[in-house]
Amino acid sequence: MQTQTSVRREPLNLRAGDLVEVLSQEEIFATLDENGEYESLQFMPEMLQYCGQRLRVYKSAHKTCDTLTRTGIRKMDNAVHLEGVRCDGGGHGGCQAACMVYWKTAWLRKVADGEPASTATAPEDARLLPLITLNARGPRFDDGAERYRCHATELLRSAPEVLPLLRFSQFVTDVRTGNATVGWTVRAVGAGMFNRFQGLSAKVLPKWARLRGGRHWGYLKGRAVGKTPDVRKGLEPGDLVRVLSAKEIEPTLNENLLNRGMGFDAEMARHCGRTARIARRIDHIVDENTGRMIHMKSPCLVLEGVICEGAFNASCPRAITPYWREAWLEKIEEGGSGATNPRIPAQRAAE
Template structure:
């Protein structure tokens, strides 16, 4: 069922269709997985939809394991997990899609006849795929290590492949190599990490709602809310967030709970939000393509009145 080919043609913006439930079910093993990657019940809602491909998912960062290689997978434009079947996890992860779960619309092929009864039966099976095992949650994030293989820290071929396909700019590639040399040879961090000295910093009390406008506070104001490890009650202000300082954004949604990738446990959060369009661009981690939402304590933000935004 694979349809993507290693050619110079730009894969991004290619329109594909997510296969029917019965076609997808036929690709899965007894654990609801393909090559170790789970098809999650939340993905069932995408069946039959036509979505543009964002890029290949040939490599990914896996917390605790570094960069890993994945076979025959892509990211679709803004196709994210809504967490509805995983007790409303708010991570909003960008989903991995195996090529076998997708149809290319620009290739000649014989269409299967629709079998609505079989699709309904398959959909019921997919909706009941396991979401917990051995006390932890099962999702693509918690299974990434099992669904991927190691990439040598000195192997540049995955990044060169992205440059060749137009998914990574040459400038970004050079920056990635230079950053790796700074860390591994010179022992220097790639970006400045903010840290403070607060003992029990406040999480904030803005109680922000989706659609509200905020401004990210100044570095000094943010340092006042961080401990010596750059954390606010366990949540790190990551170096990749520095670029947003001083800018204005809309709140996307409050973050109340999320599944931890390394353990599969669910943790509770408060006074924390995600911002519209603000995702990790991977600059601090060799341009990881996962585009995960960054999580912001309200104490790092300042509410902006509606009239100040021109709305």
């Protein structure tokens, strides 16, 4: 492939709520290298549909949680998440993970509220779609299966630097960009410090001397004996459900807080007792570690408006949609006494 020389653009100092316009295909192509990337971040096929559209910044993506190697929070430069923009999986085999998309500010133009749209439209660049489609794939697996590349699988390259919890400048940026309030940030830092203490105590103290058994914030404890249960309740998209209490959920989890390989953590426990509708069922997603499409033997559910808010994870703005086992939910009949107070969408709780 002929080497593509990318055009460098000055970074934008964007805040949550800013109005931006996604650049044209031609302008975006000019920023990409031969790998279809800018600063090691792919421009994915799913992003193409937004060229020329105006959207608001959801949050600054100056940091992100590492779901690959579990190193904690990692630093990312010159990137944001846009409101309502999640990957639809169209360029990645129909992956249903619906991850928030990362946008380099080099692909955006800041516009003022009320500013009229430009009447001039740049021609579509016929080279962009083939480039980004090619680079959404890696070498096939030995069995011939597709190997996918996306923002999630390539996270360690686009965010190579680990952010220590005690680098407090990250939290200043959270507040300055409008990602989080001061109170929210203080709580996130406190939870992080507590978890670090618990981790250290588990290494140096006998079990009887550890605070709450050395468990992290949320104090969840898996209580399942032997194989974790496979519970099917016939729940469907559109059903109104209540998240069970932590006490009811713990017997479905093993000591690693897993139910047949799927985790339940303190971020999810924050939603215990709340109600929401089932948005969709998940049965196939791209494995972030390998790039292989995996088909779940036991499909899981996603709830409307329920996201990971980063409350106990250094205010991570990634807004991952948790996956729920049916064992953790109970259906509420419409008009019943349990459906009087459907919960506020989770993403608004951090505002």
